[in-house]
């Protein structure tokens with residue numbers, strides 16, 4: 157278990173591990189010696205041998221000094237390794253998250269990820285910095301005391317050595333019941349957490365459909381299951397803890413009994429017996445302590461597993477050789493791709509988006525339109541073929557070089573819980589206030605901030621929660637405008653907006669795409685009609701391509717799609733130009 161955590165210690169701190177272990181072992185030895193010296197000290201005191209008592213006490217003081225010095229050393233070294241490990245692991249995890257394909261993050265719950273990076277890293281460093289000492293001391297001290305006891309009183313020594321495996325076994329049995337119950341409790345607690353969040357988030361849907369009772373029912377039964385798991389956990393663990401505590405006390409009684417029997421038999425003095433009983437009580441304490449740490453140890457080992465798994469997630473190969481982007485064109489050359497092996501989503505795509513032109517992708521739902529955009533930004537690597545951006549294969553470009561050429565406006569707009577200005581500035585961190593204002597005005601964010609209490613400095617809430625969908629889109633367009641990248645990848649999703657918001661968003665998009673190379677998943681008929689090239693995607697293949705007029709003249713799938721959309725949206729007032 158502990159080895160798993162050691163494997164996560166950064167290389168530069170690895171040489172400190174033997175020193176840490178040495179300090180812990182020496183501290184435990186000194187502690188055991190101090191306990192053992194209690195016997196001659198007490199014997200000398202009871203025998204009125206004051207000189208002897210002072211001498212033994214001096215030895216004991218030296219041992220206690222050893223405990224303090226080695227204890228200090230192990231804390232300093234443990235903390236150094238622990239903090240170095242925390243820093244090193246968080247850097248490694250940060251690098252790993254940066255190297256993971258962007259697609260890896262899609263649809264992933266952020267909760268477990270943040271638990272790995274924050275809590276579980278802290279748990280593993282805690283094992284090195286604090287737990288390890290307690291666990292090793294809990295094992296070493298009783299063993300050394302028992303072995304030392306063999307020389308002082310072999311009967312008690314043998315009894316102690318015999319008691320150690322028994323205590324170990326009882327502890328294991330007690331913990332086994334705990335582990336199963338603990339896992340069930342965690343699962344039930346996680347389920348209840350999810351239901352509470354779902355219940356809160358789904359309120360509009362639940363109320364709109366008069367299903368609050370149904371939502372409540374799911375939450376209530378999750379809470380009932382959690383309470384049952386807590387009860388079972390207590391029922392499962394309490395007997396184990398009581399039995400273990402009883403065993404510990406029984407061992408102590410046996411040791412005390414042996415000492416008393418020897419006194420009455422005359423083989424040792426009463427003073428020696430008191431000293432032996434005192435040492436026996438000391439023998440028991442670290443055993444108890446180590447047993448209680450079992451759960452924390454297992455939790456740290458599980459945390460190490462989660463960290464190791466995240467570090468082992470396959471990353472995309474990263475190009476390190478710098479490349480200079482050429483003309484801002486996008487080329488798909490015989491590209492095939494599937495999210496899962498054997499399941500093709502895109503098949504043999506061949507097309508070019510020449511620099512400064514607009515290519516619209518249209519097609520039925522599930523045809524692979526969004527997937528195509530994701531490949532252009534290298535969210536995933538293709539299974540075969542080549543995607544080129546700026547005249548270079550996307551796989552040959554350092555990720556900064558690739559992303560510098562792209563402005564991404566996708567459907568799910570994420571805003572950070574910071575000010576509106578900060579959210580726009582992400583597009584170009586060094587942007588001046590004038591540049592920021594220009595982008596904001598072009599995307600009509602100025603109209604939004606006029607209504608906000610602190611204007612541009614208003615914090616937008618988690619994920620931009622205090623803004624409407626259309627307002628969030630406008631901020632994301634301002635962000636892309638500020639970036640001013642030569643290629644725009646756009647997933648046009650204006651259908652959920654009211655006519656005013658849609659008109660404003662469309663104007664912003666128009667500003668954003670002016671003079672740029674644009675690859676757009678198009679929904680609005682005007683965008684489609686004005687594109688330089690239209691690709692009709694069906695079942696992951698380009699089945700028709702050409703300009704709007706050419707495709708209408710062909711009277712194929714595109715023409716049918718267009719006529720249907722025109723009928724469906726005929727009542728809407730479409731802006732005259734894009």
Ligand SMILES: Nc1ncnc2c1ncn2[C@@H]1O[C@H](COP(=O)(O)OP(=O)(O)OP(=O)(O)O)[C@@H](O)[C@H]1O
Pocket residue numbers: 262263495496501519520521522523524525526527528
């Ligand atoms: N992250 C993913 N993992 C696995 N499969 C996915 C993933 N994203 C999309 N798919 C699947 O790939 C196929 C194409 O999806 P995609 O989102 O590209 O289609 P689309 O044409 O953009 O659809 P829509 O117009 O409805 O957004 C679908 O069958 C979808 O279920």
